Amino acid sequence: MTGLRQYVADFVRDTEGADRATALGAQFDAGLAWVHHPEGAGGLGLGPDRQAEVDAVLSAAGRLESWERNPMGIGMVAPALMVHGTPAQRALLRPIFTAEHIWCQLFSEPGAGSDIAGLATRAVRDGEGWVVDGQKTWTSLAHAARFGLALTRTDPGAPKHAGLTAFLIDMHAPGVRVRPLRDLTGGAHFNEVFLDGVRVADDARIGGVGEGWAVATTMLASERAVIGGSVGERGSGAIAMAVETWRRTGSDPGRRAELIRLWVDAEVLRLAALRDQRTRAEGGPGPGGSGLKLRRALLEQRIARFALELLGPAGLVYDADAVRANGPAEGDPVWTWLQSQAYTIAGGTSDVMRTIIGERVLGLPREPGLPRDTPWSQIPR
Ligand SMILES: Cc1cc2nc3c(=O)[nH]c(=O)nc-3n(C[C@H](O)[C@H](O)[C@H](O)COP(=O)(O)OP(=O)(O)OC[C@H]3O[C@@H](n4cnc5c(N)ncnc54)[C@H](O)[C@@H]3O)c2cc1C
Structure with missing residues (x-):
């Protein structure tokens, strides 16, 4: 076991049995929230690639919590405070990590x-x-x-x-x-x-x-990297739902090749996200996160559509009132398909992702439009 892994294992042992909020607070104080942050800001001043080691030990102990407990706080605001915030504003990082402040x-x-x-x-x-x-x-x-x-x-x-x-x-x-x-x-x-x-x-x-545009750029790049680059277990998430739906609906051999294609695409995307996470520069995510975000949005929609089609006429039955009353119907193919329609819009549309990739990754000419120095008050609206 490396030094860092041992340190995390000791942390897990020392906080065994603590309630969730206390354990998350202790994780921040131990520098295991974001290891690339400086000490005192939830980190240990290590390279961002070392977070994977921390997460592996936490995951094995059943202690790895999803960033979705505070998606905007953890995914976007924390990176922005690290780059643009004052020392006093960085005091907000701890309650962001513990999700005390959504x-x-x-x-x-x-x-x-x-x-x-x-x-x-x-x-x-x-x-x-x-x-x-x-x-x-x-x-x-x-x-x-x-x-x-x-x-x-x-x-x-x-x-x-x-x-x-x-x-x-x-x-x-x-x-x-x-x-x-x-x-x-x-x-x-x-x-x-x-x-x-x-x-x-x-x-x-x-x-x-x-x-403010610099703050916005940090937040939006972080948002795309988080949406596109979150890495789950192999075969988990939407593709697990599709495999389960295929089995439950009679394992149609005619659609097996399509399912395997989707599974392979999901795995390729997972590995690309893992590589992006490991090689991401210290300074935070760049425009490359837009590629992952675009690919993930389109793939999740293909997977959701595949599962919905397997249901046949049963795919037309949906209880929106139950969702109103009880919240998201995670794992239900119909809910997943409806929800997936948002993926090509939220966090910037797929058209905008293609423009960012074209201009900022491939170096293509900028989109035509008004000169960038036109005063906002003179832009027609
Ligand atoms: C589930 C969900 C959650 C969201 N959460 C938040 C949030 O928490 N905070 C927040 O601030 N916003 C949030 N949004 C808003 C989201 O960021 C915007 O909806 C998105 O950026 C698109 O903006 P718009 O809806 O105004 O569409 P528009 O910008 O009006 O776009 C309409 C259409 O025109 C296309 N289009 C626009 N400009 C171009 C261009 N230059 N080139 C090519 N095509 C173009 C778009 O791709 C789209 O198809 C959320 C959206 C969704 C769906």
């Missing part, structure tokens, strides 16, 4: 999704602080969130990417109103968020004034 991402608006740099929510200076007004939408988990990370416009006269500033929003502050949106599965995972005269202190600003 976070949401306040980016998309009714008039700005793919073109997120075109957003209109305003933050205006008011004495020592700021006042935020606007509307966000599709905000996952806003109904459960303690904090949100909002992208706002602070300088309408500047080019759209240059006039943005990021703020930490207290979701319990006066002026924050959350209205659930129901999706086609029957669930209500995302929301509209109305920000009416929300007062924000200047020390809740993340990064410099006018530097």
